[in-house]
Amino acid sequence: MRVALFITCVNDTLFPGTGKAVVSLLRRLGCEVDFPAAQTCCGQMHVNTGYRAEGVRLARHFTEVFAGYDAVVAPSGSCAAMVREQYPKLARPGSKGAAAIAEVAPKVYELSEFLIDVLKVEDVGAYFPHRVTYHPTCHSLRGLRLGDRPARLLRHVRGLELVPLPGAEECCGFGGTFAVKNPAVSAAMGADKTRNIMDTGAEVLCAADNSCLMHIGGTLSRQKTGVRTMHLAEILASTEESQ
């Protein structure tokens, strides 16, 4: 199966390790991975901050770059939800843009969806001997409705102890530009989230979005907690050899 990787601008710029993990994981599972070089950003930051014109331009660019692939895999629940849930609202009904979106959007998958729904695999052959807790990010939980897909994948990782996160379904307080436009509330939400994480005794906090992990991780690090953050892809890509 020929799969396009949509790395997302945040991962591309700040978390290349997540992209490398997706590539090695998908290849291990027999996929041919392509990285369309012209890709940039889904436009979520612009649209959700009120800059629709710029966002629409980026959405148009996305649909052009990813047209024609069997599947597009993104290691981000938030960006996948942007394409699938919000793109259809950006174009005028019946327009050329709407048709392009209708063509591309359904083929965009968040990583765990792609693994479970398309590749039909739960055990990806990973090994990660650590205690891990999982934060279901809002857009993967309530946007994409990923449900327990990430947990099913994590439970099959050898050596991994998955511990439940109290208040898991509550937002961490990132919210894109919300984090800097409403810093006090964002920080208060982040502080409550980190307290819940600490209570689990986990060594690693895992999620399907590096943007949320950047906020929670930045808080965990500032508070000198010693808890690491890792993207789901990086845990699933881990093997005995890579440890």
Add this chain to the structure above:
Amino acid sequence: MSATFLGMPGNFPENSQKAVQDSQLRYNLRKATHTIRGKRADVVGELPDWAELRAAGKAIKDHTLRNLDRYLVQLERAVQDAGGTVHWARDAAEANRIVTGLVKATGEREVVKVKSMATQEIELNQALAAEGITAYETDLAELIVQLGDDFPSHILVPAIHRNRSEIREIFLEKMPETPAGLTDDPPALAEAARLHLRERFLRSKVAISGANFMVAETGTLVVLESEGNGRMCLTLPETLISVVGIEKLLPTWRDLEVFLQLLPRSSTGERMNPYTSMWTGAVEGQDFHLVLLDNGRTGVLADEVGRQALRCIRCSACLNVCPVYERAGGHAYGSVYPGPIGAILTPQLRGMGSELDASLPYASSLCGACYDVCPVAIDIPEVLVDLRAKAPHAAAEKAGMKVAGWILDDHRRLAAAQRLASKVRGLVPKKRLPGPMSAWTDTRDVPEIPEESFRDWWERNERA
């Protein structure tokens, strides 16, 4: 007299920053919202057809809004046929003029009130006071707010920000007949309120209410409540004046079968609230007046995305589940409509001319919990994002977003920007960023910028 929100200075980020630092407030809100969340989840979970009820509720409201003019005329006729009088008010001033005139015509100087969002929205109590008429709030939480000269902070429970010991203090100070030995046991506090209001109920000749629903087909008004203060006000006085937003309409009697299931379970987390009163026109010899209120609603109706906010049945489920509301509290929103629904309703009803109102669409992390619990499926995040596109933007932010857009328009420009960032990575302070980004580093470290972006890594290793 409770305080007024109009013309409140500040903006949501500043208001909420103060609230976040108030540990008593945060404790009260956390306790209350988490209690009600659990109760709501339990009683909603009991109904296997919740999704179907929600779909029906949404469609009934959309159909009503689409035909609102026709149904309002039908309602008017039905109320008149049953002996009631119908008034129309374009805005708050007109509604207040009508109500004040009706009260004056009775010769009374006091009115009792059932909790109503519409009369809070138009600041009726202030308008009555200006004409020498005293309005007594009879809902327990409204009473607490009124006695404490405070702002309401929640749609259903306006005094949610107060805990039992604070309520005890207010009662001891403001209700002269309260015995000094009053404890902060909730039943004792409820008993004190009962005694305080008893005499007033029996003596008052005029009552003012809102309504949860109006049925066009029959002219019936419906009020859901818990304490019995509603029944007291609706039943005992000789004159009843109900001020109701035009969107509170339902087309048919049968439609109540949907909303009497959706509302109590969503709002107080009960299978049914203790009391629901339904009346059609003038009942048992009462003089009944209905004031139909626009006050910006037709403007909201004209907006294709924003009009879904008019489906709202004021249940407060979105407030109770909102992580931002839980930490910021209701006062930060500067409106009688706080929380997620307030963040989309207030800027539409009042416009975004003030700094406060323009900041409301941003008072959300877009986590979507509000949309999930909304019994009429208002896509609050969708409306928030739409309002953000219409909100005024600061010049510096505009410039920054423009540059970001320009870079992201072309992968070569993005790659160049990434290379530049990697080059200066050693210079980026992990603990203190300059300018507006300092809002990030006040509480969070900055992630390390990698030596190489993913795309450069791919180019180097994979591009054959």
Add this chain to the structure above:
Amino acid sequence: MSAREEILARIAKAVAGTEDVEIPRDYRTQAATGDLVELFAERVDDYRAVVHVLPAAEVPGWIKERLAGRRMIVPDGFDLDGHESWPDLHTADGVVTGCAVGVALTGTIVLDHGPGQGTRAQTLVPDYHLCVVRADQIVSSVPEAVARLDPARPLTWISGPSATSDIELNRVEGVHGPRTLEVIIST
């Protein structure tokens, strides 16, 4: 232009060109098929009301015993031989009524204030309300109850005694309405 005309014109302009929607009614109209008396009794009890299930023949005697020596309002049309109705609303100890409908799923009693059900004030001001519900008046669901009721009548839906959740969102019984609700289900 009058306010009425102006508001109606604003609405017409606002919704022009908007498509109407179909209303899907796929929800349940009947909520339970089992023993409705048992379910109703259980749900009324959940509100901390007092519930008794009695054979119809025993109800009048039981009520008489209950009311003996108390200043009770017995409204017109409530069949109870030999018990004088207390004439004053404000000094009455309580009221005894029938009802129009009972809703099993929600534990709700609906009064339409017809014969034997008193006025709205009579079931509100006294601190004690004794309500007799015949088994055949109990329906399973809210939709069934709505269908049985007459919108032309004033209606009072009662689910347990007066209560408030205004203090820390915890339910406390007993505010302005009757603090004691006692329900007899007559079978």
